[in-house]
Amino acid sequence: MDAYNFIKDSIINGKFTPGMRLAEESLAKELNLSRTPVREAIKQLEAEGLVVPLKRGVSVRQFTNEDIRQIYDLRTLLEGYAASQAAVYRTTEDIEKMETANVLYEKAIAEYTEADINSITDIVDVNQQFHEAIVTAAKNDHIHFHISKVVVVPIVFRSFYWYNYFQLHQSLEVHKIILNAIKNKEPDRARIAMHEHIYQGRDHVLTHLEKIKNSHLLK
Secondary structure: OOHHHHHHHHHHOOOOOOOOEEOHHHHHHHHOOOHHHHHHHHHHHHHOOOEEEOOOOEEEOOOOHHHHHHHHHHHHHHHHHHHHHHHHHOOHHHHHHHHHHHHHHHHHHHOOOOOOHHHHHHHHHHHHHHHHHHHHHOOOHHHHHHHHHHOOHHHHHHHHHOOOHHHHHHHHHHHHHHHHHHHOOOHHHHHHHHHHHHHHHHHHHHHHHHHHHHHHHHO
């Protein structure tokens, strides 16, 4: 695995925790690479907002509750608009891609094992496939660019890590509502359903962060 994907995956799955310092030298040694590809990977991850610079090296970015609210608020606006536009401009091929993604999503949920990183990664990947199919159907490259800047994968991963089986099925049902609205060319319904879908994700993350915070205070 190349340096970029190794570091990114390690941040997403929690091997590299928020606030953890990452040093080029130790990463290069672990990956058996020179420091140049590691340095380039870190620059790319910094541009994506997954790491932040220190006086020496970088650290994994920590997200405050306010960060999460702002990120999800932006996602809601952008993806809600994308869903509404998809309902206007979607093609038969776009619908087929969304349907395929949802079939894979349902399959991944059926094979889900709680707190298993591999099964959660599968769910995250096919969920992203569904959302990307909607953005593609909107026929607006500018939306795609801006959404890519606010979909912070570690937050998405943690939200699914904390989902139970019932909540995953709720997410699948909302996917079906969004898909049907787009298929039936109902832009307002598609936008509203997407808004609720993303806000549910936001509330889920914030609730669990609050539980973690309270558990630490009790220790």
